[in-house]
Amino acid sequence: MEIRKGLGLQALPSMTLLRELTDQIVLDTVFEQAPITRAEIAQQTGISKTTVSEAVRRLEGAGLLLPAGEQRGRQGRVGTYYKVASTAGFVVAVDLNPTQIRLCAADLFGQPFLESAHPPVQPREPARVAEQLRELVSKAIAEGNPGRGRPLAVAVSVANPVDPATSRVIPLADTPYPEGLIQPQEALDGLIDAPILVENDVNLAAIAERWHGAARTADSFAYVYIGAGMGMGLLIGDQLIRGARGVAGEIGYLSVSSQPPGPLHGRHGFARAIAAAGFHPSREPGSDQVAVDVARQVFDRAAKGNAEAKAVVEEEGRTIGEAIAAVCAVVDPELVLLGGPIGLHPALLEPVRATVQDLAPLPPAIEVGTLGDAAVLHGALALALRRARADLWAGVSRQPS
Amino acid sequence: MEIRKGLGLQALPSMTLLRELTDQIVLDTVFEQAPITRAEIAQQTGISKTTVSEAVRRLEGAGLLLPAGEQRGRQGRVGTYYKVASTAGFVVAVDLNPTQIRLCAADLFGQPFLESAHPPVQPREPARVAEQLRELVSKAIAEGNPGRGRPLAVAVSVANPVDPATSRVIPLADTPYPEGLIQPQEALDGLIDAPILVENDVNLAAIAERWHGAARTADSFAYVYIGAGMGMGLLIGDQLIRGARGVAGEIGYLSVSSQPPGPLHGRHGFARAIAAAGFHPSREPGSDQVAVDVARQVFDRAAKGNAEAKAVVEEEGRTIGEAIAAVCAVVDPELVLLGGPIGLHPALLEPVRATVQDLAPLPPAIEVGTLGDAAVLHGALALALRRARADLWAGVSRQPS
DNA sequence: TCTAGTTAGGAAGGAGTCCTGACCAAAGAT
DNA sequence: ATCTTTGGTCAGGACTCCTTCCTAACTAGA
Numbered sequence: 001m002e003i004r005k006g007l008g009l010q011a012l013p014s015m016t017l018l019r020e021l022t023d024q025i026v027l028d029t030v031f032e033q034a035p036i037t038r039a040e041i042a043q044q045t046g047i048s049k050t051t052v053s054e055a056v057r058r059l060e061g062a063g064l065l066l067p068a069g070e071q072r073g074r075q076g077r078v079g080t081y082y083k084v085a086s087t088a089g090f091v092v093a094v095d096l097n098p099t100q101i102r103l104c105a106a107d108l109f110g111q112p113f114l115e116s117a118h119p120p121v122q123p124r125e126p127a128r129v130a131e132q133l134r135e136l137v138s139k140a141i142a143e144g145n146p147g148r149g150r151p152l153a154v155a156v157s158v159a160n161p162v163d164p165a166t167s168r169v170i171p172l173a174d175t176p177y178p179e180g181l182i183q184p185q186e187a188l189d190g191l192i193d194a195p196i197l198v199e200n201d202v203n204l205a206a207i208a209e210r211w212h213g214a215a216r217t218a219d220s221f222a223y224v225y226i227g228a229g230m231g232m233g234l235l236i237g238d239q240l241i242r243g244a245r246g247v248a249g250e251i252g253y254l255s256v257s258s259q260p261p262g263p264l265h266g267r268h269g270f271a272r273a274i275a276a277a278g279f280h281p282s283r284e285p286g287s288d289q290v291a292v293d294v295a296r297q298v299f300d301r302a303a304k305g306n307a308e309a310k311a312v313v314e315e316e317g318r319t320i321g322e323a324i325a326a327v328c329a330v331v332d333p334e335l336v337l338l339g340g341p342i343g344l345h346p347a348l349l350e351p352v353r354a355t356v357q358d359l360a361p362l363p364p365a366i367e368v369g370t371l372g373d374a375a376v377l378h379g380a381l382a383l384a385l386r387r388a389r390a391d392l393w394a395g396v397s398r399q400p401s
Numbered sequence: 402m403e404i405r406k407g408l409g410l411q412a413l414p415s416m417t418l419l420r421e422l423t424d425q426i427v428l429d430t431v432f433e434q435a436p437i438t439r440a441e442i443a444q445q446t447g448i449s450k451t452t453v454s455e456a457v458r459r460l461e462g463a464g465l466l467l468p469a470g471e472q473r474g475r476q477g478r479v480g481t482y483y484k485v486a487s488t489a490g491f492v493v494a495v496d497l498n499p500t501q502i503r504l505c506a507a508d509l510f511g512q513p514f515l516e517s518a519h520p521p522v523q524p525r526e527p528a529r530v531a532e533q534l535r536e537l538v539s540k541a542i543a544e545g546n547p548g549r550g551r552p553l554a555v556a557v558s559v560a561n562p563v564d565p566a567t568s569r570v571i572p573l574a575d576t577p578y579p580e581g582l583i584q585p586q587e588a589l590d591g592l593i594d595a596p597i598l599v600e601n602d603v604n605l606a607a608i609a610e611r612w613h614g615a616a617r618t619a620d621s622f623a624y625v626y627i628g629a630g631m632g633m634g635l636l637i638g639d640q641l642i643r644g645a646r647g648v649a650g651e652i653g654y655l656s657v658s659s660q661p662p663g664p665l666h667g668r669h670g671f672a673r674a675i676a677a678a679g680f681h682p683s684r685e686p687g688s689d690q691v692a693v694d695v696a697r698q699v700f701d702r703a704a705k706g707n708a709e710a711k712a713v714v715e716e717e718g719r720t721i722g723e724a725i726a727a728v729c730a731v732v733d734p735e736l737v738l739l740g741g742p743i744g745l746h747p748a749l750l751e752p753v754r755a756t757v758q759d760l761a762p763l764p765p766a767i768e769v770g771t772l773g774d775a776a777v778l779h780g781a782l783a784l785a786l787r788r789a790r791a792d793l794w795a796g797v798s799r800q801p802s
Numbered sequence: 803t804c805t806a807g808t809t810a811g812g813a814a815g816g817a818g819t820c821c822t823g824a825c826c827a828a829a830g831a832t
Numbered sequence: 833a834t835c836t837t838t839g840g841t842c843a844g845g846a847c848t849c850c851t852t853c854c855t856a857a858c859t860a861g862a
Contacts, residue, residue, distance in 0.1 A: 076809020332644020477838020
C-alpha cells in the first residue's frame with residue numbers, strides 16, 4: 001500500500017506500470033545528461049539496449065525527445081545523441097514581493113529565456129497588483145509560446161504563509177502590503193491549463209539552496225531568512241516541511257521571551273538594530289525596504305569597528321542565535337544557512353555562531369547562503385521545473401503512442 | 402531515479418519487480434484483513450483473480466500464507482480463507498529504562514505471547530545491565546522458537562538519543578544511569594540473525610500514538626513527554642524526524658531563557674514543581690522516580706484546590722506551553738499530545754493550552770496521549786513489526802520458489 | 803590503403819507477468 | 833429439482849523485458 005503511494009500513480013502492478021517506469025527513467029537520464037546516446041543510457045541505467053531503444057522511440061514519438069547530433073571521434077559505429085525537445089514546454093516563476101515583481105521563464109532545462117523585474121503598480125491595491133501579475137505572466141507565456149511548446153507550470157513566490165492543503169495565501173493580520181491579500185490562483189485563473197504552484201518565499205529560497213546551492217549535500221537543513229522579516233524554511237530529506245497550516249518556520253515568534261509581543265512579531269527580527277538607529281517601522285509602503293537599509297548601515301558601522309553598533313549587532317546575533325538554537329532543539333538540522341538582506345551580512349555570522357554554540361544541544365554547521373537574493377526566484381523556478389518534468393512523464397504515459 | 406529510491410529495492414523495471422509488487426500487495430492485504438479469500442483480495446486490490454491466485458500460491462509455497470478454514474454461509478462455491486502463517490516469525494520489543502526492563506514478544510500480527518517486567522540488576526553497572534538485556538532477549542527467543550518461526554526483528558527502546566546514521570546510543574554527559582552507556586547492538590551481538598532496531602523512548606511513544614493511538618488521523622504531530630525528563634517525538638507524515646545527529650526533540654533545552662543552565666537541562670522539565678516541594682534531584686539511582694512521585698503529589702494537591710500548588714502547576718504549564726509554542730513556530734504540527742507520568746496529569750492540560758494559545762502563531766490541538774505508559778513498549782513493538790513485515794517480503798522475493 | 807577491432811543500433815526469439823473470458827463445481831435460493 | 837451465485841481454474845492473448853546474434857560504420861594500426 002505504502003509502495004503504491006510512494007510511486008505517486010495508479011501503481012497497480014501491470015505491464016503499463018513497467019513501461020511508465022522505464023520511460024521515466026530514460027527521460028530523467030536524458031534530462032540530466034543530454035546529449036546522450038541510447039547505448040550510454042542503457043549502460044548507465046542497467047536497462048538493456050533494446051528496451052532503452054523502445055523507450056526512446058516512444059518518447060520521440062510523443063515529441064519529448066529529439067536527435068541531437070552524432071557521437072563521433074571514437075571507434076565503432078556512430079551513435080545518435082538525444083536531448084529533450086526544446087518544444088516540450090516551459091515554466092514560469094514569479095517572485096511577488098513588496099519591493100518588486102520579478103519574473104523568470106525558462107525551458108525545461110532551466111535555461112531562462114526571459115528575465116525581468118517590475119516595480120509594483122501605484123496605487124498598490126490588491127486588485128491592481130493581481131491584474132499586474134496576470135498581465136506579466138500572460139506576456140511571459142506569449143513570449144514562450146511560438147517555439148517552446150506550452151507552459152507546464154507556474155510557480156509564484158509570496159511573502160506570506162501558504163496553506164498546504166489548499167495552496168491559498170494566508171493573509172497576516174498585520175500585513176501592510178497588498179501582496180499578502182492576493183490569491184495567485186485566482187489572479188491567474190483561466191490563463192493557463194497548467195498547475196499554479198504557490199509557495200512561501202523563504203521556503204523557496206530554502207529549496208534553491210538545497211537543490212542547487214550550499215546545502216546540496218545536507219540531508220536536513222534550515223534556511224533562516226533575516227530581512228524585513230524573520231522566517232525559516234525547513235527541508236528534511238527532499239521534503240519541504242510546511243506544517244499543518246503552512247506556518248512552519250515562523251520563527252519570529254520564538255523571540256517572544258526577549259521582546260514584547262506586538263506587530264513587530266514575525267516580521268522584524270532585527271528590531272533592535274533599527275530601533276538603535278532611531279528608525280521606527282511603520283505600515284507605510286516602502287517602510288520595510290528603508291528599515292532594511294537602516295539596519296544594514298548599523299551592521300556596516302559595526303564591521304568598521306563602531307562600538308555602539310557592534311553591541312547592537314552582538315545583541316541581534318544573540319536573538320537570532322537563540323531562535324536557531326530552538327530550531328536545533330526541535331529538529332536538529334545538519335546545516336543552517338543564513339540568508340536575506342540582513343542575514344547575508346558578514347558581521348552577523350560570528351555572534352550567531354557563538355550563541356548557538358552556547359545554547360544548542362548539538363550545534364550544527366552554520367554558514368551563509370550562496371545564492372544571495374536570487375535564491376527565491378531560483379527556488380520558484382526549481383519547483384516549477386520539477387513539477388513540469390513529472391507532469392511531462394505522466395502526460396506521455398497517459399496517451400501511449 | 403527518485404522513484405527507484407522510493408521503492409526501496411533494486412527497482413529496475415523488470416518482470417521480477419512486477420511480481421514482487423504483486424506479492425507484497427497481496428501479503429499486505431492478508432495481513433490487514435485475514436482471514437480473507439483470494440476472490441476478496443482480488444476485488445479489493447483491483448488485481449485480477451488469476452494473478453492473485455498465482456501470488457497466493459507463491460506465498461504459500463514460501464511458507465508465509467496458510468489456508469485458514471472455509472468461507473461458508475453464502476451462495477456459490479466455498480472459498481478458502483487465507484492467513485499469514487503463525488510460523489512465519491516473531492518480533493521482540495524491549496524497553497530499557499532506569500526503573501525497569503520491560504519486554505514483549507509477539508507474532509507478526511502483533512499478538513503478544515510473552516510480556517514481562519524486570520527490575521534492573523544490582524549493582525547497576527553497564528556491563529551487567531547489558532548482560533541482563535542479552536539474557537532476557539535470549540529467553541524470549543527461546544520461548545518463541547519452537548512453533549513460531551525465527552525472530553525477525555528486535556526493537557530496543559532507550560532513554561538516550563540515538564544516532565540515526567549508526568543507530569548507536571549517544572551517552573549524555575550528565576547521565577546518572579548505566580542504561581545510557583549500553584549499546585544494545587553490542588549487547589545482543591551474535592544472538593540473532595535479525596535487525597536490531599535501537600530508538601529513543603519518546604520517539605517510540607510518538608510512533609505508537611501515531612500508528613495506533615490518538616494521533617492516527619494527524620498527518621503531522623508532536624508527542625511531548627514530561628516525566629523524569631522532557632522530550633519530544635516528532636512525526637511528519639509517516640516519517641519520524643530524528644535529526645541529523647539524533648537529538649531532534651530535545652526540547653528541554655528550550656526553557657533556557659527562563660531557567661539557569663545546568664545539569665537539569667533536558668532532563669527535568671518540571672524542575673519548579675519538585676523544587677517547590679523541597680526536593681532536589683540528585684544522581685542517586687532512583688532519584689528520578691522519586692522526583693516524579695513528588696511532582697505528581699504537587700499536581701494532585703493543585704487538583705484539590707491548594708492555591709500554592711496551583712501556582713506551581715500554572716508555572717510549569719507555562720514553561721511547557723512555551724516549549725510547545727516554539728515547536729509550533731518551527732514545524733507547525735497538526736496535533737500535540739502530552740505524555741509521560743507528569744504529562745498525563747489532568748491538571749496540566751489547561752495551563753499548557755492557555756500558554757500555547759497565547760504564544761503560538763496558529764495554535765494546534767493539544768490533547769493527552771491515550772496509550773499511557775504502555776506507549777513506549779507499544780511503539781517498539783510496532784517498529785519491529787513494520788520492519789519484520791517488510792523483510793518478510795524481501796525474503797520471499799529473493800528466493801522465488 | 804587495407805585489415806582488424808570496436809561500437810551503436812536493430813532483429814529474433816524466449817521468458818515471464820498480467821489480463822480477459824470462458825468454464826467448472828458446489829452451495830444457497832427459488 | 834432447477835436456477836443463480838460465487839470462488840477458483842484454465843486457455844489464450846497482449847505486452848514488456850532480456851539475451852543473443854547480426855549489421856553497419858567508424859577508428860587504429862600496419
